[in-house]
Amino acid sequence: MIQRIALFYSNHIKNYLFPNDEGSDEDYKNLHYKKIRLAGQDIQNTELPLEKRVLAVHNIGLLGYTGGYAAAICAAEYMPLMADFLKQPSLSDDQRISVLEGLSGVCYVHLTNQKQAHSMGLYTTLQELMDTTCPLSTKTKMWSCYLLNILCCNNIPVIRTLVGSQSLRQTLEALEGQDWYGWPKNYARELLCMLGFWTPQVVTTLGAGQVAEQNYGS
Structure with a gap:
């Protein structure tokens, strides 16, 4: 999913953030750092409208993802501030999703x-x-689930923290039954x-031409 956002960024946003960008790779990297710092300033500026600060969170995620490993490290400095937005009750659903997208971009394939x-x-x-009560x-909730997938990817400490949580299991089972159309996977x-x-699903032959899929719970 984050790859699709990055493609949208390349086609529609990159030219806005980096107009006339024809410099070297080093210049490109420095521009990413500069844009991340500017967005970080917007996040911290409580006098700005909330929607502009949320947009800055989203932009940091895109810049951290598209700028490579070093840019993601730079963007990670603002992760605590970015995550704090998730706890703000005044955020609309769309704004909260923008924050989740931003955090996904910073964390995607980045173990640190x-x-x-x-x-x-x-x-x-x-x-x-x-x-389910939220x-x-x-x-x-799907974007929250997607980000949790990212945090678990190749990350044994996080997986160990979550394994055995029956409340999480019930939450995921409820979410699994929703329509994930448009997503690459049912996360x-x-x-x-x-x-x-x-x-994983096991296909069992029950009789001539009769096939059933079974899920074996733990």
């Missing part, structure tokens, strides 16, 4: 940033957003398997 997110307790916030939209199902709550 995933570890930082773990130390911040971001996985706990995501579980709260995904909970009044947020299904789309927001609730991915997490259920990753955390050992489900085993």
Whole structure:
């Protein structure tokens, strides 16, 4: 999903952020750093409208993802501030999704940033957003689930933290039954398997021409 956002960035946003950018790779890297710093200033400026600060969070995620490993390290400095937006009750669903997208960009395929997110307790916030009792939209819960997938990717400490949580299992099972049309995968199902709550589907032949798919729970 974050790759699709990056493609949209390349086609529609990059020219806005980097007009007439024809410099060297080093210049390109420095521009990323500069844009990340400017966006970070916007995040911290409480006098700005909330929507502009949320846009800055989203931009940091895009810049951290598209700028490579070093840019993601730079963007990670603002992760605590970015994550704090998730706890603001005044955010609309769309704004909260923008924050989740931004955090996904900073953490995607970046183990150091995933570890930082773990130390911040971001996985706990995501579980709260995904909970069946939370009044947020299904789309927001799906983005929370997607980010939790990113945090678990190749990250044994996070997985160990989540394994055995029956409340998380119930949350994921409820979310797994939603319509994930438009997403590359059903990320609730991915997490259920990753955390050992489900085993991958097994196809069993019951008789001539009769096939059933079974899920064996843990």
